[in-house]
Amino acid sequence: MLYRTAGQFKTSYEADHALFPVKQDAWLLGFILVLAFVVFPMTANEFAFKALLTPVLIYALAALGLNILTGYAGQLSLGTGAFMGVGAYACYKLLTIFPELNILIAIGLSGFFSAAVGVAFGLPSLRIKGFYLAIATLAAQFFLVWLFEKWAWLYNYNASGAIQVPTIEMFGVAVAGPNARAIVQYYFVLCVVALVTCFAINITRGRIGRIWKSVRDMDIAAELVGINLMKAKLSAFAVSSYIVGISGALFVFLWRGAAEPNLFDIPLSFRVLFIAIIGGLGSILGNYLGAILIVALPVIIGTLPATFGIPISSSMAEHLNTMIIGGLIIMFLIVEPHGLARFWEIIREKLIMWPFPH
């Protein structure tokens, strides 16, 4: 009923291939944007900003980067955490060498560093595929984290070996560091994420996206129809690592405020990979759904005992939390192995036909 498409006629090919062939999709997106830009900031408290909204956006962005590589171009990667680290350390170095640099520009530039590193570690993808490539990117993961620990120049010879974010202002408003307000940081992250998502939607729907998909589905066939595999794979690594890099910079500068090298270790890579897989490989929406499930849901479940006054210890709550989230992941994967995005697709199709399924 809500999704009735009756009366929406397509009279041209352009209309048929539009971003929102069904009007309701556009309304839904508009509703979500209003929610994100207006309703949440008006209602959320600092805890919600810091523990729910901002991290979900940042993790979704990282998963989006990985999804371009794995979901669209079909190249497995286990080095996401390290590429996030490259972005974060690049941003740190840029901002300490040029303190007057605008943070937005620094974050944008830091993506290029991780893109370069990503391309370098993507070179083996020209020869190897699948799990073998995953192992090659795993090497990047170990090497880069080792580098973050050993190369003291990266963290300005700080005795603790960690990087810390000083107060950084943009147009007179503190956006990063201890003095920044959570709502400012949220808006900053939201704008960057919205911008990158817009870019990602366009690139994956266009010529380059089709090239990637053809490489993913069958690279030999793609080569036979004249696609340059090297260009295709390396461009996927570059774009993916760029997005992952800026998510890493946001991760440290707009959310954490400090980072030690082992933060970017393999658990972070796995976390982002889980978000991408559970959300749905080869979709943009899935990254957000996955991030909500993996990042936000544990936090929400964690607050339940206190809100309902259930007297269990916090460690017990933590154990239960892990079990519930694990169970949910398995459940979702059984119900829909192609991820939450596909799950939503099915729901949407059913809604369009409802109440008269054929």
Added chain:
Amino acid sequence: MKRLLKTTLLCAALAAGTVLAAPAIAQDSVSLPNLSYRTGPFASTGIPLMNGQRDYMMMLNERDGGVNGVTLGYEECETGYNTEKGVECYEKTKATGIVTQPWSTGITLQVLPKSNVDKIPILAPGYGFSAMQDGKTFQWAFNPPASYWDGANMVLQAISGGDLASLSGKKIALLHLDHPYGKEPIPLFEQAAEKHGFTLLPIPVGLKEMQNQSAQWLQIRRERPDFVLMWGWGAMNAGAITEAVKTKYPMNQFVGIWWSGHDGDMKVSGEAAKGYRAISWSLPNSQAPAMQDIKKHIVDTGKSMIDQAGGEFDWVFYQRGVLISAMLAEGVKVAQEHFDTKVVNAEQLRWGLENLKFDEARIAELGLEGMIPPFSTSCADHTGHSGAWMIEWDGTKFNKVSELLTADRAAIDPLVETAAKDYAAANAPWPVSEECKM
């Protein structure tokens, strides 16, 4: 039918939720959150400490009804030693909590800059940054009664027999966790190595290698250092002790920091680890009146979570947890008396922690005789520098084997000053209090 069942279950769950959510009895209380870790790779060391902290607070509530009639609301927020959870817990507890106990150098790093903005004191007894000693720069952070640099200096004194010059020409390995915590003492050791002419050999142990340190101990065997000092935590301690036993490294040349002197870790090697020493600012004294009160009010009544069969009550770490809570409760009490109020807020507690007086008389009054050396904090000195003892493992437990050692201030204070200045500069604009007199 199925739906009916579901609805009934849901209703039952909701009803249970509301019943349990009955409002707490309105009584004066202060909220003292603790970012605990009873899960994760460091749980084995975390649990006895958390138990000690919890039991002391509960004992005060049971025995005296809190502090001056104000109930101490000890609340744990589980982090699993994960910095991400740490941020979450900090945000969750800062609205009501009047203190932050971060329990991890990584989490301390994240909350330290925020302490100036949120105005909540950080209590990090025996851990965190050594430079937190400088109360002018770190107005909201406290690490009583001794810092890592104090510990490093005292360890050097202990192994040199009091005269650091005798270390000249020796080779000292520093086996440390490759983490902000493990790197903390390196600047002090480097300075001492230069001054006293010994060779320092830092051997990092990555978080992934904690349980398998064969590469590190191969290096130790090859280099044959005169002493191995350890800055280890969690699974790393037991791993190192096992490897040391395996490579037959002489235990009397193996010394750890206070977080590496944990009964649970030593039990794995037992007799074989006899002679291993650690520096410690706390001593277990199960006969102390406060400990007996905990036994009477909490342990014997079954309210404690400790492993009684395993002898956790006598462990160094359990009783150190008790001492940490004692410092916090004392901070609350000092603040209450100074501000003549019952329920202190974060700002008043900061004053309280800044004016802790743990002298012999007060320690005896609290019933903690022989457990902690006397110390006192001040506006400029947030550490207090109690000094520490050497404790030695005899195969079943740790025993005190030295007189009270005190750190050489002349070797540490200049370093603290530079480190604090560097920190303030790197995090500019950073407020520095000029009111304190050094």
